[in-house]
Amino acid sequence: MRPLTLAEKILARASGQSTVMPDQIVEAKPDFCYSHDYAAFAIDAFEEMGATRVVGADRAVVCFDHGTPADNARDANNHRKVRDFVRKHKFAEFYEGGFGIAHQVMVEEGFVVPGALVAANDSHAPSGGSVGALAIGTGETEMGFLWATGNIWLKVPRTLRVELSGHLARGVYAKDIILQIIAKLGVLGGLYQVMEYHGEAAGRLSMSERFTLCNMAAELGAKGAVFPYDDVTAEYVSGRARFPFEPVLPDPGAAYSGVFDLDLSALEPMVALPGREDRGVPVSEVDGKKVDQIFIGSCTNARVDDLAVAAQILRGKKIHPDVRLMVVPASRAVAVESTRNGDLLALMEAGATVMPSGCAVCAGAHQGVLGDGEVCLSTSNRNMPGRMGNKNAEIMLCSPATAAASALAGVVTDARRVLKESTR
Amino acid sequence: MNDDIIRGSVAVLGDFVSADVILPARYSFLPPEEMARHLLTDLSAEANASAREHPILLAGQAFGYGTGRESPARAMRAAGVKAVVGGPFARMFFRNAINNGVLVIDCEALVHAGLAQGDTIEIDIERCEVRAKGQAFPIAPIPDVVKRIVQAGSLIEYGRTLMQESSRGGGHATTHAR
Numbered sequence: 105m106r107p108l109t110l111a112e113k114i115l116a117r118a119s120g121q122s123t124v125m126p127d128q129i130v131e132a133k134p135d136f137c138y139s140h141d142y143a144a145f146a147i148d149a150f151e152e153m154g155a156t157r158v159v160g161a162d163r164a165v166v167c168f169d170h171g172t173p174a175d176n177a178r179d180a181n182n183h184r185k186v187r188d189f190v191r192k193h194k195f196a197e198f199y200e201g202g203f204g205i206a207h208q209v210m211v212e213e214g215f216v217v218p219g220a221l222v223a224a225n226d227s228h229a230p231s232g233g234s235v236g237a238l239a240i241g242t243g244e245t246e247m248g249f250l251w252a253t254g255n256i257w258l259k260v261p262r263t264l265r266v267e268l269s270g271h272l273a274r275g276v277y278a279k280d281i282i283l284q285i286i287a288k289l290g291v292l293g294g295l296y297q298v299m300e301y302h303g304e305a306a307g308r309l310s311m312s313e314r315f316t317l318c319n320m321a322a323e324l325g326a327k328g329a330v331f332p333y334d335d336v337t338a339e340y341v342s343g344r345a346r347f348p349f350e351p352v353l354p355d356p357g358a359a360y361s362g363v364f365d366l367d368l369s370a371l372e373p374m375v376a377l378p379g380r381e382d383r384g385v386p387v388s389e390v391d392g393k394k395v396d397q398i399f400i401g402s403c404t405n406a407r408v409d410d411l412a413v414a415a416q417i418l419r420g421k422k423i424h425p426d427v428r429l430m431v432v433p434a435s436r437a438v439a440v441e442s443t444r445n446g447d448l449l450a451l452m453e454a455g456a457t458v459m460p461s462g463c464a465v466c467a468g469a470h471q472g473v474l475g476d477g478e479v480c481l482s483t484s485n486r487n488m489p490g491r492m493g494n495k496n497a498e499i500m501l502c503s504p505a506t507a508a509a510s511a512l513a514g515v516v517t518d519a520r521r522v523l524k525e526s527t528r
Numbered sequence: 529m530n531d532d533i534i535r536g537s538v539a540v541l542g543d544f545v546s547a548d549v550i551l552p553a554r555y556s557f558l559p560p561e562e563m564a565r566h567l568l569t570d571l572s573a574e575a576n577a578s579a580r581e582h583p584i585l586l587a588g589q590a591f592g593y594g595t596g597r598e599s600p601a602r603a604m605r606a607a608g609v610k611a612v613v614g615g616p617f618a619r620m621f622f623r624n625a626i627n628n629g630v631l632v633i634d635c636e637a638l639v640h641a642g643l644a645q646g647d648t649i650e651i652d653i654e655r656c657e658v659r660a661k662g663q664a665f666p667i668a669p670i671p672d673v674v675k676r677i678v679q680a681g682s683l684i685e686y687g688r689t690l691m692q693e694s695s696r697g698g699g700h701a702t703t704h705a706r
Contacts (some may be wrong), residue, residue: 129671142556145598153687178557227596227620243598243624245683252687256672291544292590296619325593325618380544469553488546488594493554495570 107355109263110330113240114352118221126262126361131255136347137221141170142225142244144182147189149248150336158193163347165197166190167209169375169462175470193251196282196346204435204461207403211315213438214344218333219352228485230401233318234311235331236337236351238447251404260326262290262361263354264297264374268305270369275520276280277413278313279405279483279503282320283374285366287384293366294326300354301331303480305368311340312407314463317406320485323381333366373506376470376487378498383487388508393516395481396498397474398423400456400507401432402466402484408441410434414508415447417522418454424514429456430472432464454511468493481516483507529678532609532654536583536629537646543547545571546620550592557599560606561652567603578645583610586649588639592621601628609627611651613658614639627683628675633658637665 105123108116112124119130139146143166150158156446158164166186174180175384183201188238190198199209207228222229232239242256250256266285286293298319301314309317314331321329333335333351341349376385400406400414411433423429429480429517431451433439439461442448452458465472466484474480474497482492487499502510505519548662549570557564568575579585585604591614592600601624606613615634625632633651637660642661643649651662653675657664680686 129673131673142597144557149684149687154691155687182557193540225596225598227594229596237676241596241620242621243596243601243627245598245627246623249627249683249687252691257671259671273605291593292616292618295616322594322596325590327619446544467553468548469556484547486594488544488548490548490552492544493552495549 107357109298109358109360110300110332110352110354111238111261111263111328112152112358113354114219114221115258117261119228125262126259126260130260131240131257132221132252132258133232134223134443136215136447137247137250138165138167138206138210138215139225139247140166141168141172141182141184141186142245145184145244146247146251148224150251152314153252154249155252158251161193164195165199165210165215166195167199167203167206169205170467171469172462175461178352196248196352196517201462202436202460204437205403205463207319208407212435214341214346217345217347217349218337218341218351220347223247223256226274226323228319230321230326231319231326231403233321233328234314235341236331236332238271238328259296261296261298263358264294265360265363265500266301268367268368269300270305272368272371275505275523276371276373277503278309278316279368280371281368282317283384283501284371284378285364286320286323286382287374289324289364290382291380292325293418294321294324295427297326299324299326299329300470301329307334310409311336314410315407316404318426323485324473330390360458365507371507373503373520375506375516376501378487378500379489381485381487381501385520387502390516391518393481394514395427395510395516396426396478397430397472397480398511399430399463399465399480399482399484400504401430401517403434404479404485405416405504406434406438410504411438411442411447411451414438414504414512415420415450417505417508417519418511419450421454421512423455423511424525427511427514429511430459430465432457433461459460465492481507481510532652534584534651535648536610537648538586538643539578540583540645541575541580541585541587541591544590545587545592546594547592547597547600548595551603553595553597555599556597559639560602560604563599564606567607580607580610582646583608584649585609585612586638586643587612587614589616591615591617591687592625593618596620596624598624598628601625604628604651606631613649613651626677629678629682631666631678635667641665
């Protein structure tokens, strides 16, 4: 039989077939699905379809993250509607606002397991590929359809093989890897494809780093991204996975649409210039640009290791008086751990405003909307015009280290200079 | 009217118009007719007027990329958009539009064919081509499941039909995808 890529194997199993071909349309049955505040729209769709029973409610979760705590009565009423629905239909779990960003929580709480087909009504669903799942974004109506029928239709994607080699230099992080990949391939560079990560350097990346890479598959236009199951995955999911699972590895000799090689040792810290995620340049090219707001948050880069890097840079110092620094841990579990280890304290003492876990500034609907002409340097994933609620503002993307170093100086700053001072 | 042919005038839009620009997140919870008033206004007032006047959007590469929110697609539907042609288009935009009954067709050649605001084009689903300026531009065959959703009017309408079939037949609802 034709050797299959990881995504093809998962889709073949989830559609009850022995094999699949790229571009084939399959009817698949996801192993798990999740939603967030926009479940309100999925409920409307579910009810308008005349559905009465959620198929596979024991494999469905809702986690509020986009607009919590509620900003207004309309959002609060939508939240009420969703709470009532998940209770009535006995969803596997419901996470109240503040628990964390859904993508982070689903991996952290063990709902996303290796080899699973996962659907979520959010473009950053590919995050689940960090644990070896094929996690795919859908619309809200589709989520309602999935609840009603247990199925979705999917086109079998081609797979782009990414080979990572070399060691990251000091001061260069996972975010710089993915910003470089996006700069090279473009915002449609992964269109209708799944990014499959390989190479000795991929094996060395931590779960949090893998999450950052898979998360921003969305900014490549990709259907998903996946790190094949290995020791790092095994250690992470052990004692955490909520469902039985079978790790899936790609077959030797599987057909890829291409191979993209990246030597990590050649990378520099990257900043994506305003307007599009593929405008990444080495930080030196934008060094000294004034910023008004800095956001260390989002499902891309707000985990314990991200906050630790920021705290390492800011500990015992004060941020520039002309800068607003907002820190939003990706989940409450992250916030708790970063509180215990003192990192959040260090960030607050440096002048950071710590906000409840959720999408916050990145969703552009509340909390941290930018003013006209303002510039935000952000560890999040999107910088197109208007993303943070104002088309007349600019957004640049970077790693938590670059964000923290820039918070000190009030201008875009290469963190390697600061890291040199702070640690011998 | 023949379901297999969509005929109408085009609003011409540019490259890299993100879904956040098509309809910003803050308008996601508005009633449809109000969303239609905000459609593409972050691009320009003219883009809004043009998209509401012409049933077909001729858009450049990556139109609708970025956020997977469905409200931009709902806003297009509310504004009377029947189809979006050009591209290539991002996958979530594609799905969301289809699920709201708005056909999305990749046809890059059409972007460079020199069409102006208000020019009329014909999308022929059966013959897999778009006709414009006396020329025929080939398009990929539209998958059956996509045809069924668009012809039903939306995924909600399509889902309703499946629900009714399954309650009558006592069977399990499926998407009938082959």
